[in-house]
Amino acid sequence: MAKEQIDFRAATDTEPYWTNSAFGGMPTYQLGAKYPHDYIGALDDVLRFLPRPADYLFLYFLGFYGLLLVLKIDPLKAFFGAIAFGFSTYLIIILGVGHNSKAHAIGYMPLVIAGFLMVFQKRFIWGGLLTLFATALEINANHFQMTYYLLIFLLLLVGYFTYQFIKEKDFKGLGFAFGSLAVAGIFAIGANATNLLATTEYTKFSTRGKGELTFSADGSKLTENTALSRDYITEYSYGIAESFNLVAPRLFGGSNNETLGTESSMYQFMISQGVPATQAEDYVQGMPTYWGDQPIVAAPAYIGAVVFFLAFLALLIDKRRIKYVFFGGALIALVLSWGKNLPTVTNFFIDYIPLYDKFRAVSSIQVLLELCFPVLAVMGLQSFFQLDQIQQKKALLQSTLFGVGVMLILFLFKGTFNFSAASDDYFIKNYGPAFVDALKSDRKTMYSADLLRSAFFILIVAGALWLYIKNKFAQNTTIILIGLVMIFDLFLVDKKYVSSKDFVSKREIEVPFQATPVDLQILQDSSNYRVFEINGNLSSARASFFHKSIGGYHAAKPRRMQQLFDYQIAKNNLEPLNFLNVKYLIQTDKEGKEFPIANPEANGNAWFVNQIQLVSTADEEMKALDKLDSKKVAVINSKEFKFRKTAFVKDSLASITLDLYQPNHLKYTSTNTSDGLAVFSEMYYKNGWNAYVDGNKVEHLRANYVLRALPIPAGKHTIEFKFEPEVVKTGSTIALLSSIGMVLLLVAGIYFERKKETQL
Structure with a gap:
């Protein structure tokens, strides 16, 4: 959808801020527009010097490592903790499916938290500066849903420290902390003013703004007045029982496209049906084994059995109360991720918490959990080595019993699940009951196998810590061994869902689509017109790469265009196509071959x-x-x-x-x-x-x-x-002044810190 913008930028060295290639026409504010005086974007380019997607992975590592250092974690433990965070399955999967801005925003989350922690540690200058630049980079990443979830955690963090300051009657320190954070926030927002103002303006025009219509496409009266419908917001809600996927990856079947082997029940079923072995092996490479509550899952959100085990260890033995903030953040994220499966809480947030109704896929809030648990895990690992031998033995026994006990309880509860998915009716209808029976059998096998797998990894780590207690391993040897097991655990799961075949060349990224004969035929018409790709409805962006399309793919598409489609075009009213100047429609025949349809009734420009x-x-x-x-x-x-x-x-x-x-x-x-x-x-x-x-x-x-x-x-x-757009002019002026202010604050901060050091 950004191709027209990119081509225009290359030809004229200016920004159009508008494209006609998507949804009949929309601002490019959320399509990669480049704004004047975006110096934070330039800083981000420096930090993301590696090729994609290694740049985002590097941000994961860098930000989390910095957070752990601020928490006074030893560098070696922080190193392994950073890799464990970056290899969390969900964070890898979003790279594989192209959620780049989401990964971008997640990468800066730990640094923002680190800045807040430093401020509340009374390191006001360095903490304020880190908060300033990290927050500016976080906002610049332009994924406001992730930033919103980060804000939820920060409110919890601020509440905790505010209580501590008030308890100690340190009102002066609290004032300095709030002052530092306020200054950092103002300048960070100011440096991103153009994008923030433009996005705020566009939101009212998009599906994230409240609509004016009072009736739905089927003629019924609309009962909700939220920016997004309640069903749409909660469509991707994590199942309550499904949450155990966090510690045993394929309890609920893994994904909608799971790779099975020749030992699977499905493979044996295919062979029994007379399918040749090579075909049967190919067929089981992408099976719909997922049976959880969400419509589509590319992979389970697995945080790691070792991470889970060590996080519980932290809750047992770490003496720092900050652990409860991270545990509380993880718990809030888990509960909110249940969405429609916990309607009382979810409806309260949709109805009363500002901006919560602007975002869909509530399960995405689990990114907070995937951040908090590795923090707890590394805190637990560090605290373990600070205990005496008796305390170590007690804590290790309790954690091992808990970790393995959870797996055992889940194993015993296996019989309470039916292992049926919502999609099974379709497969019964088209492939027969025996096909679904084979699917269920493989789901049961995954359930048991992954519980045993997680218990095995927990026991390996428990064994390494036991050998340390018995003086068989040195401390660094133990840390390295546990770190490698922790990473290996996550790596093996990641590789099931993102492998070498998923990577493509830089050229394929830059030119992701090849013109079809139909595209070439349409492009012979050099006049100005629009195209509608019928099979894509309004949700395919492919046509936008070659034509001015009325379709596209975006989380915040123009609201009125979507309504025009839902209320008119989808009901076979072709008049909107005429007045949108849709001169060509791309249709697909029964064999899947595309062909163009000319629309002689198009009204013209x-x-x-x-x-x-x-x-x-x-x-x-x-x-x-x-x-x-x-x-x-x-x-x-x-x-x-x-x-x-x-x-x-x-x-x-x-x-x-x-x-x-x-x-x-x-x-x-x-x-x-x-x-x-x-x-x-x-x-x-x-x-x-x-x-x-x-x-x-x-x-x-x-x-x-x-x-x-x-x-x-x-x-x-x-x-x-x-x-x-006046918003670009206004925002750019604010961004310039804020960027100058940031540089002055940086220089002043360095000066005062050095002056303080000399006085000491």
Whole structure:
């Protein structure tokens, strides 16, 4: 979807801030726009010097290592802890499926926490500076859902330390801490002002903003007024029992595309059905063994059996109360990840916690758990070596009994599960009951095998610690051995879901799609038009790489475009395709072969209408499109736009032609013997698009729910639309001033710290 933007940037060395390649037209604020004075982005580029995805993996390691050092963890333990965090299965999987901005934001989370900890350790200058730059980088990563979840943890952290300061009656220290954090937050936000302001502005236009319609696509009355529907927010809710995947990876079948071997029940079933061995082996390479509550799972969110074991050890023996903050953060993340499976808590957050209803996939909050547990694990490992031998034996026994006991209890409860998935009915219908029986058998095998696997890793680590107690291993040898086992445990699971075959060349990333014969055929038409890829509905971005498409793939797509599709196009009303100037549709035949369909009824780039249909609500706007001749009539909301004229004279020679096309600048010539109203097949976006008639700025309207319209006087005129977003100018000024302030704070901080050292 960003290709038009990238090509325009390369050709003109300027940013368009708008693209027509996705959803009929949208700002590029969430498509990789580059803003003036984005110096934090430049710093981020320096830190991410490695090729993708190694750059994100490096951020995982770097940030977590820094956090552990701030927690006064020894470098060797911190080293292994950082790798264990980075190899947490979910953090690897999101790299494999391309959630780059999510990985980017997660990478800076530990550094932000480290900065907060330093501030509350009364290292106000260095802590404030680390918080300042880490927070700026976190915001710059541009994944606000991850940043929001981080904020939840930080509120818990601040609450804990605030209580401690008040308990000690250190109000001066608390004031300095809050002051340091406030200054850091203000400048970090300021340095990212352009993106934050632009995103805030766009949110109201997107599916993350509240809609105006009061009825759903099926005609029923909408009962919710949240930015996203409750079902959509909680669609990916972690099952309560499924949470044990965190410590035994494939308890609930692993993924929707699990690799099975020749020892599997499914393989034996295939052989029994007369399938040749080589075909049967290929077939079982991608089986839907997952039977949890979520619609699709690429891999289990496994934190590691060793990490789990050592984290419990920390809760037993670490004397620092900060452990309860990390445990509390993990617990809150786990509970909120259950989503619709714990409706009382989830509904409270959706209804009453600010911004919570802006994000979907509530299971994603488990990133906090995947951060907190490795912290606890390394704290537990370090604390163990600080105990006397009697305490070590007691703690080791308790932790081992707990860790292995959990696996044993889960094993004993195996008979209470039915190992059935929601998708099994489909497989029974199409492949028969025996096929599903084989699937269930493999699910049961995975359940038992992975419990034994996790117990085995726990016992290895317990054995290493026991040998240390018996003076058979030196401390560093024990740490290295445990660290390697911890990493090996995670690595083996990661490799099941992201392997060498998942990596592609840099060239394939830069050119991810090859033009099909259909694309090449359509591209022979050099005029300005749109394309609709029917099989992709509105959720395929492939066409955007080659054409101006009305589809795309984005978590915050333009709301009105999505509504237009759901309420009209999906119901086979083709008139919206005409007024969106969809000249070609890409269809697929029964054999899966694509072919183009020309739409001779497409309205073109702009046209004059004879009549205005005035309505007063969004509901009436949408319903007016049910039966609309868009070539003659335009629908306008008179409550939003003070427009009262309802009829125009349009002679046969009246015309309006597109003379210049750029994503952010369109130029037309209009000819009409009478005053008229022109409708343009371009998306209406009030914050940035300005209209000009013969160089004079004029007001324009929204027509047909999504398009631009403009009253044009009689005669021949030059019409221009220019995308001139004030938000970019304002934000860039703030970003420049904030960046200067950050540099001054850095210089001042270094000066005062050195001065303090000299005085000592």
